[in-house]
Amino acid sequence: xxxxxxxxxxxxxxxxQELQDQRESLKLIASENYASxxxxxxxxxxxxxKYAEGTIxxxxxxxxxxxxxxEQIAADHATALFGAAHAYVQPHSGIDANLVAxxxxxxxxxxxxxxxxxxxxxxxxLSDSDWEDLRRDLGNQRMLGMSLDAGGHLTHxxxxxxxxxxxxxxxxxxxxxxxxxxxxQVRAQAREFRPLILIAGYSAYPRKINFRxxxxxxxxxxxxxxxxxxxxAGLVAGKVFTGDYDPIPHAHIVTTTTHKTLRxxxxxxxxxxxxxxxxxxxxxxxxxxxxxxxxxxxxxxxLAEARTPDFARYAQAVVANAQALAEGLRRRNVTLVxxxxxxxxxxxxxxxxxxxxxxxxxxxxxxxxxTNRNAIPRDPAGAWYTSGIRLGTPALTTRGLNQADMxxxxxxxxxxxxxxQPATTPDGKPSPAKYTxxxxxxxxxxxxxxxx
Ligand code: PLP
Numbered sequence: 001x002x003x004x005x006x007x008x009x010x011x012x013x014x015x016x017q018e019l020q021d022q023r024e025s026l027k028l029i030a031s032e033n034y035a036s037x038x039x040x041x042x043x044x045x046x047x048x049x050k051y052a053e054g055t056i057x058x059x060x061x062x063x064x065x066x067x068x069x070x071e072q073i074a075a076d077h078a079t080a081l082f083g084a085a086h087a088y089v090q091p092h093s094g095i096d097a098n099l100v101a102x103x104x105x106x107x108x109x110x111x112x113x114x115x116x117x118x119x120x121x122x123x124x125x126l127s128d129s130d131w132e133d134l135r136r137d138l139g140n141q142r143m144l145g146m147s148l149d150a151g152g153h154l155t156h157x158x159x160x161x162x163x164x165x166x167x168x169x170x171x172x173x174x175x176x177x178x179x180x181x182x183x184x185q186v187r188a189q190a191r192e193f194r195p196l197i198l199i200a201g202y203s204a205y206p207r208k209i210n211f212r213x214x215x216x217x218x219x220x221x222x223x224x225x226x227x228x229x230x231x232x233a234g235l236v237a238g239k240v241f242t243g244d245y246d247p248i249p250h251a252h253i254v255t256t257t258t259h260k261t262l263r264x265x266x267x268x269x270x271x272x273x274x275x276x277x278x279x280x281x282x283x284x285x286x287x288x289x290x291x292x293x294x295x296x297x298x299x300x301x302x303l304a305e306a307r308t309p310d311f312a313r314y315a316q317a318v319v320a321n322a323q324a325l326a327e328g329l330r331r332r333n334v335t336l337v338x339x340x341x342x343x344x345x346x347x348x349x350x351x352x353x354x355x356x357x358x359x360x361x362x363x364x365x366x367x368x369x370x371t372n373r374n375a376i377p378r379d380p381a382g383a384w385y386t387s388g389i390r391l392g393t394p395a396l397t398t399r400g401l402n403q404a405d406m407x408x409x410x411x412x413x414x415x416x417x418x419x420x421q422p423a424t425t426p427d428g429k430p431s432p433a434k435y436t437x438x439x440x441x442x443x444x445x446x447x448x449x450x451x452x
Contacts, residue, residue, distance in 0.1 A: 024450045025368040026409060030345040030392020031203070031231065033263045034399065035298070036305060042298040043265050051290045055090075055281045070297040077303035081237050082248050084271035088280045089299050090291040094230045094257035097268030098155040100283035101255050102143075102166060104272070105197055105224045107279040110137050140168070144195035144223070146181075147171035148383065149375040151205030151347075153228060167197070174205070174377050179338035181205070183213050190221045200247070201228030201255075204374045204390050206326075206341040208241060211250035218252075227251040230268075232343055234261025234394065237306040238315020252276060261318060261344055261394045263311075264302025265295045314397060318344045321393040324403035328410025334417070337376050337388065345392045349376050353417045357386030359435040363420040364389070367442045368449035369412060385432040405452055412445045 005012035022034075052067040053060040056075070059067075071089060078087035091097035111134065115121065118130045126134065143163065145156030150173040154161040157169030170193045175182045190198060198218045200209050211227060218225035227247035233256040235241045236248070247254050253272040258264035270280050284291060305311055319342070326340045329348065337347040350360040357373030364371050374390035381387045391413075393406070401409075419441035423434035 025365075025370050026412075026449045026452060027395040028369060028371045028391045028393070028409070030372075030390050030394070031257075031260045032392075033260060033394045035259070035263060035265060035302065038305070039263075039265055039298045039302045042301045043294050045294055045297075047297050048292070048294040050293045052293055053285055053290050055284070060285075067291070067293040067296070070293060070300050071291070074296050074300035074303060077300060077307060078269060078271065081303055081307050082254075082271055084248050084254070085274045086272050086277035086280065088270040088272075088277075088283055089267075089296050090284050090288055091255075091268030091270060092288065092292055092295070093266065094153075094228070094255065094268045095155055096283075096288055097230075097255040097257070097270050098163065098228060099287045100268075100270050100280060101226055101253050101272075102163065102197070103286055104253065104270070104276050104279035104282070105226065106138055106141065107282065108276055109196060109224065110134070110141065112279075139166075141166075141196040142193060143167035143169050143197045143199065144186075144190055144193050145169070145171055145199035146202055146205065147173045149379050150174045150181075150377050151202040152199075153201065153203045153230070156199045156201070156228065170195070174338075176378065179377060180207060181209060183210065183217070186214070187217045187220070190217050190223065194221050195223045197226050198223040199226050199228060200251075201226075201230065203231055204345065204347055204388075206322075206336075206338055206343060206345050206347050208245045208342045210244045211247045212244040215250040224253065225251045227254045228256070229254055230257040231260055231345070233257070234263060234306070234311075235315050235319065235343060237262060238312045238318075240315045240319055253280070258299050258302060261315070262302065262306060263314075263394070263398065264306075265298035267292070267295045267299055269299070317402075318393050318397045320403055321397050321401065321406050322346055322391075324406035325391060325393060325410055328407040329414065332410060332414040334410075334414060344394050345390060347374060347376060348389045348391065348413075349387055350389055350417060351381070351387040353420065354422050355417065355420060355435065356381050356422075356432045357388050358384070358433050359420065359422055360389050360417060362433075363435055363437045364413065364416050366437050366446075367412070367416045368446035369409075369416065381432065401452065408448070408452065412448055415441055416445055 001012045051061045052064045074089040075087040114134045146152030155163045172186045200214045258267040326346045335349040361373040373386045374388040375386045376388035419438040425431045
């Protein structure tokens, strides 16, 4: 920090403040974690200065031997950890990983057959009319993913996102009675919609997904099964999700972030079967610019950590803690989407407290409990204000908190929600954003939150 301070003290101060904030509050954001000092150190060094477009051993720049080394180590750890045929560790984020995967599937299933038909080796060799046909075909493909309000991600075909513009999209939801994924419904939609890509994965679905069944559905309609395990990669790595719930043996292609349950640096990764490897490796320069060698080094370190028995114990504890948190809330009569959890996240419906997700999120933050608002299935308050709060245990489990602590946290969350009143706008209408939180409740909860 001294070095940074000498150049730009305001940045040093923001970093110091971030550390203090993270120490004094309860980090319950399901997509966040604490990377280890080894991971942080692997990111802050001279590898950051290097350009290395291309892939291992085939770069568009000279002097890449050390980048080749770290990229290969990260890919080797990833394939060994997940039992995947191929790993591509360059994506800068989860969204980038998904874009790489989309283009790999389009290249395999649309571009390659078009080139073969035209007896061309490369798009540059196509005639103008063949090229026009190819562009039309690339832009005319279909994707089926989980809807945003059921817990899917923006990149799974949400219309305002690039994925919803690249593909004709449709989405599957959850059963209104149970909140659970209804595989028969997904199958019926897939039969009718006939997607090129069927996506499974989520940001806010608190249950396991049966990937064997999803693969059966994909096979029946001729779709490529893509699984986005951004949220639960750490649970796959730690062998909490095995058999039908492990996406690797079932999906054609799997994407992930590396910074959530996997506890690495911010970044993305693609794992795939051998048939897609060549197309996936074209991610740079197809979709990505120069890779981030320092982040690939940090991925290598995080993946090495994830191969240890300690990490498997951590992954088990993440789920045990989420279940204890869910149980603590349920006992206090808080409504949970699907009634509980099988993974690292818990989704609350805060509307019985008369609150929107936005009000609840802000009140909890005032009391030192950091969460995020989230839509619940068929949310009447919409995607901005929402009726839900998403909680996750990956970060607090890294800090060593246990199931008894989770019960205390359930008590704190319930106390804040019960102590928060919705407020009105100046013209007397109910406001979806304003609220009042009892000051005594706020002070008492923030003191306890800092203590934990
Ligand atoms: N996919 C899923 C399922 C996610 O939850 C997220 C992040 O929230 C992403 C992709 C995107 O990751 P990133 O923020 O690294 O682009």
